[in-house]
Amino acid sequence: MEEIQDGKVIWGETLWRYFSTDRFVDFLESSSLYHAAASQFEDIFEGAATITHPAVENDETNKGVEPLERAFADLRRMTKISCWHRSSYESDAMWKLYAQSRKGVAICTTPELISLSAEPFRLKPEYGIEVLRGGPVEYVDLSKEKLRRSMLGIFYCKHMAFSWEKEFRLTISLRLASEFGVQIPDEGIKVGFDLHRLINRIVLGPNLEDDEKKRIIDAAGERGLEDKVELSTLVYTPRYIAI
Template structure:
């Protein structure tokens, strides 16, 4: 497992929690695979964004159609797979309600080191090299005020402050 932010150490033994609905957990038990969602599957419409326009702000018609860079980013959002965990010493009532179907789900307790040890190498195709498993702490920024100037990998570890 590789760490995204080299300037911010990640405690590989810190407890992390994954809250999910029962059917997702049963699928994990049956297959042995943890589900990774595409970046564009999240409810957060700003997932991977580098800036956010204020609500009701008029859109400049020159930007109405996607250009190559925009299209490439949408493909990146489709291809980037994410699995989120909650870093805490104890269970979280808010996380139960948000992700486990109002206490009708399952919470998995683990550590980053245990996940790294259990993860098998993944290849999109047999002839390709293996995909790296990346980990990092999410950073929250006010995307209404700031524009991120980060790599395509890093932009998925930043979230709009409204989601903190």
Template structure:
């Protein structure tokens, strides 16, 4: 993330969850066309519209109601993700682990589901339509470099269907922080000062991705 998003995280003690429609990928949360055609064929065989109704509900309702926070489960840092999301020499990456990520949500009453994204190959695939969150945990295979893990929640009936901030325990969530490899030493001192100011304990490291484009 960029510095300002990190500062907002510290200021609000909240993770930003984006509405699925606003994530950038136009296929986000959508059942792939090849799967949908198979669903229609099944409806025709069974003489009903069950699958078509499911598709339309996901397309017209669930994509607006579903909120996502994206992470990566790379063992090491990713040059591609630094370049995409934090290339201004003031970029920041948070390191955590699954138990800590899960426990950090004890600050909210929302139900948070955590799942690993599967990458869809139209030539060889398994696709489930029995779990309505499944379309939000499947992406086309050219996104596979992201190795994405997602935290997912839903808007309640009385909420506006829009992006949300979800309360977290930052001391549970943040294990370490990595800053852009070409950041100045003063930037590292600033992040350490913010750690003290907001009473959140974490170690600050320079990224090991040493590339002049970052």
């Protein structure tokens, strides 16, 4: 994994990735992590260089923008992204948003382990290796600042309203492959990883049903990862008097 910007990656910091049970089992079975196309994200601000107030929108301000918007739509399609949460501790908000209302599972790793465990990605066996890059997302007030970033760097900036996400991203840009006439998939790609190197911990969601817990534990056990499975601290029993 290459840094998107030198000196920005904290190689030993803890990263979390939250999954639904189905996606987690698929992740283990395939030993690969899905990287969605930026065009698949619901966030309308994804990749925005600035934002404008509706009151100042007019034909003059929009002049010449449409061709650029079409070009950027294609760039979004060719940029594949995996999103992680930067935190030393689990997040109830992340459980609720990204793990089916706390009924999923999470893994913990570090940027260093991602770099050590990532396998070379090729669109086809006969093609060259595509570069995996990573780094923390920078949060900017897009109502006050116009971004000047590279065509990949723009995907490492987000509107300040999303700063609570504390996001770390992995990206693969297929723009160069497209310029050589390679057919780029509209949706995401799967990037292979050595799971034993990648995964530090597997944390079971606090609202998982027993049959789903068993499914996850069995899937982890089949790959020799059962010793990494643990419970969320949100299932611990609260006590109201400290003894």
